[in-house]
Amino acid sequence: xxxxxxxxxxxxxxxxxxxxxxxxxxxxxxxxxxxxxxxxxxxxxxxxxxxxxxxxxxxxxxxxxxxxxxxxxxxxxxxxxxxxxxxxxxxxxxxxxxxxxxxxxxxxxxxxxxxxxxxxxxxxxxxxxxxxxxxxxxxxxxxxxxxxxxxxxxxxxxxxxxxxxxxxxxxxxxxxxxxxxxxxxxxxxxxxxxxxxxxxxxxxxxxxxxxxxxxxxxxxxxxxxxxxxxxxxxxxxxxxxxxxxxxxxxxxxxx
Numbered sequence: 001x002x003x004x005x006x007x008x009x010x011x012x013x014x015x016x017x018x019x020x021x022x023x024x025x026x027x028x029x030x031x032x033x034x035x036x037x038x039x040x041x042x043x044x045x046x047x048x049x050x051x052x053x054x055x056x057x058x059x060x061x062x063x064x065x066x067x068x069x070x071x072x073x074x075x076x077x078x079x080x081x082x083x084x085x086x087x088x089x090x091x092x093x094x095x096x097x098x099x100x101x102x103x104x105x106x107x108x109x110x111x112x113x114x115x116x117x118x119x120x121x122x123x124x125x126x127x128x129x130x131x132x133x134x135x136x137x138x139x140x141x142x143x144x145x146x147x148x149x150x151x152x153x154x155x156x157x158x159x160x161x162x163x164x165x166x167x168x169x170x171x172x173x174x175x176x177x178x179x180x181x182x183x184x185x186x187x188x189x190x191x192x193x194x195x196x197x198x199x200x201x202x203x204x205x206x207x208x209x210x211x212x213x214x215x216x217x218x219x220x221x222x223x224x225x226x227x228x229x230x231x232x233x234x235x236x237x238x239x240x241x242x243x244x245x246x247x248x249x250x251x252x253x254x255x
Contacts (some may be wrong), residue, residue, distance in 0.1 A: 001138050005162040006148070007129045008073060008107060013154025016060050022129050025182055026220060027109040029254050038098040044086065045124075050220035051090040055085035058085075058196070064154070072099070072107035074151035091220060105151035115144035144162045174189070179225055185211070186221035195222075220241075 008169045010018040021027050027049040056141060061083060064070060070078040080100040087094045112120045116139035125132045141163070149158050169203060179187070189211050194201025204222070208215040 001136055002141075002166060003162065004135050004137070004141055004160065006133045007042035007159045007161050008108070008133070008152070009157045009159070010129050010131065010145060011155040014153075017057075017064055018126070018129070018131065020053070020060055021058045024049060024124070025128060025180060026050050026217065026224075027053050027057065027067060027127070029126040030123040031122070031126075034109055036120070036122070037118050038110065038115040039111075039113045040080075041107070041109040041232055042098050043096070043124075045095050045097070046092060048092045050217050052093070052214075052216060054093060055086070058093070071153060072110075073153065073156060074107060074148065075153040076101040076104035076106050076110070085213060091223065093241045105147060108135075108148060109236075112137070115139070115147065148199050156213060179228055180221075183221045183225040183228070186213075186218055187225045189218075191223055225241075 003222070005128050006141060010022065012019060012022050027047070029045050029047040032044045032046055034041065038044070047054065060132045065081050065083055070118055073076055078099055079102050083095055083097040085093055086096055099107070101107060105111070106114065109120075109122055110245040112122065116135075120139075121136040124135045125134075145160065152158055180232045182206065189207050190196060192210065193210065195204070195207060203211075205215040211218070
């Protein structure tokens with residue numbers, strides 16, 4: 001078995017859903033499950049972000065589902081697109097989706113099923129202008145790679161980041177490898193202004209005004225930074241197996 005990592009970079013305006021990630025560095029998504037046949041793909045994806053950003057993402061998702069002009073990564077018209085929000089809270093969504101495309105060159109998961117056989121193990125991440133796909137397969141990748149590269153639609157570009165042993169695919173159960181720059185800045189500002197002192201020396205709204213961001217955005221960034229720190233503590237100091245796809249949203253249940 002080998003792991004291959006493909007990254008598709010999107011120009012602004014090339015895709016309304018990816019534009020949401022480009023416009024907000026706090027928006028992040030990763031798949032929890034991806035399955036594909038030669039005709040369709042199914043997936044469950046977790047999307048996290050500030051409440052206002054997620055509300056906008058909800059609107060764009062609804063618009064995309066009703067857009068008859070929707071096309072896939074490689075220009076094949078999408079003949080069917082369905083989604084259902086399986087769970088929702090102010091800072092995250094878990095979304096089931098089904099996508100079918102016509103017989104023109106297909107998106108990565110369907111192309112993988114065509115070239116490598118059904119049953120390819122896949123996962124994905126979306127952040128900023130990048131849609132990154134991790135595939136685990138023992139098939140020949142040449143024709144699959146050439147098909148995707150030759151047929152990517154305008155505004156998209158392909159980079160092969162990795163081809164190697166599979167542990168890279170299996171070891172990452174975390175929602176993110178590190179704090180984002182925005183989360184680091186939020187945490188530093190909170191520390192500098194005494195947010196974690198007892199008694200607290202400044203509120204979220206006061207710090208947000210000082211650094212020039214909406215208070216809801218600052219609160220979200222602090223929540224994600226604190227969850228990441230809790231996960232690091234769990235990995236280093238507690239009997240928690242971080243390699244078992246621990247979700248940052250589950251940190252509060254660790255005793």
